[in-house]
Amino acid sequence: MGISKKPNRTRIAPTPSGFLHPGNALSFCLSYLFARKFSIPLFLRIDDLDAKRLRTEYLDDIFFTLDWLQIQPDEGPGSVQEFQNSFSQSGRLKLYDEALQSLVSQGRTFICDCTRSEIQRRTGSNRYDGYCRSRGLKAKKEIAVRADIVSDGKENDWSKEIPYPILLKKDGKPAYHLASVVDDENFEVDLIVRGLDLYFSSLFQADLCVVLGYTAQKTRFVHHPILVDKDGKKLSKSNQSSQWNRTRSEKKKIFDLISKILGKESGKEDHLDQFPKDFDQGIFDGTGKISRINY
Numbered sequence: 490m491g492i493s494k495k496p497n498r499t500r501i502a503p504t505p506s507g508f509l510h511p512g513n514a515l516s517f518c519l520s521y522l523f524a525r526k527f528s529i530p531l532f533l534r535i536d537d538l539d540a541k542r543l544r545t546e547y548l549d550d551i552f553f554t555l556d557w558l559q560i561q562p563d564e565g566p567g568s569v570q571e572f573q574n575s576f577s578q579s580g581r582l583k584l585y586d587e588a589l590q591s592l593v594s595q596g597r598t599f600i601c602d603c604t605r606s607e608i609q610r611r612t613g614s615n616r617y618d619g620y621c622r623s624r625g626l627k628a629k630k631e632i633a634v635r636a637d638i639v640s641d642g643k644e645n646d647w648s649k650e651i652p653y654p655i656l657l658k659k660d661g662k663p664a665y666h667l668a669s670v671v672d673d674e675n676f677e678v679d680l681i682v683r684g685l686d687l688y689f690s691s692l693f694q695a696d697l698c699v700v701l702g703y704t705a706q707k708t709r710f711v712h713h714p715i716l717v718d719k720d721g722k723k724l725s726k727s728n729q730s731s732q733w734n735r736t737r738s739e740k741k742k743i744f745d746l747i748s749k750i751l752g753k754e755s756g757k758e759d760h761l762d763q764f765p766k767d768f769d770q771g772i773f774d775g776t777g778k779i780s781r782i783n784y
């Protein structure tokens with residue numbers, strides 16, 4: 490996934506469904522460094538479709554974290570209020586629906602009424618087995634729509650990992666994959682820097698863009714190592730019950746990890762602009778690179 494042509498724009502896309510954790514901070518920093526490397530704008534997108542988990546303090550936490558890291562996105566909301574007034578995903582529901590209708594009309598969706606426990610009972614896992622694919626259920630309220638798209642046997646087949654991803658959730662809201670590719674197309678984002686845990690999501694999203702006829706099919710993805718705790722578990726919002734302390738020493742810890750990822754000595758950087766601009770993006774490509782780092 491080498492990057493030969495200069496991209497248009499990159500983004501960070503946090504979700505206000507919990508307090509951020511060091512893994513989010515790492516992702517923000519690396520996105521910033523990539524934007525600076527290519528001299529392209531960094532866009533702040535906040536994914537707020539999950540209204541049930543959204544809390545204003547989580548929105549505050551996003552801006553607080555960016556300030557703490559001294560990252561000023563070039564585009565997107567500059568405050569919670571500006572986000573709520575002009576950038577909420579609820580203002581783009583029409584775009585998501587148009588994309589969904591395009592997929593429906595191409596026969597690339599099916600309706601699914603399975604519950605999590607039914608899937609668990611049938612498969613012994615959380616991986617969906619395509620049970621409803623041939624059932625021909627009719628669309629109605631409170632029923633999910635899944636993508637009828639399979640990976641075409643390429644290496645790194647995403648369809649084994651995340652089979653038939655949900656596009657429209659039971660609550661009638663667009664699911665993450667759909668909203669994300671529609672937003673990236675709409676905002677002309679074509680460089681995405683994210684954790685390796687989303688590797689298969691990236692592959693699916695690239696295929697989804699092809700079906701939607703998006704220019705985003707030329708999107709470049711960069712996957713960085715994920716941060717794990719002492720038990721080897723990925724840091725996540727769900728095990729982040731309270732606000733993580735944004736101290737100077739925590740920032741130093743993140744910056745030292747960035748040095749490690751970039752293959753340089755840990756330094757005295759106290760601002761991201763002090764990192765080399767021209768790092769080798771090859772360190773993020775392919776397999777056999779650092780995939781997990783203890784935090």
Ligand SMILES: [Zn+2]
Nearest residue numbers: 601602603621
């Ligand atoms: Zn089903």
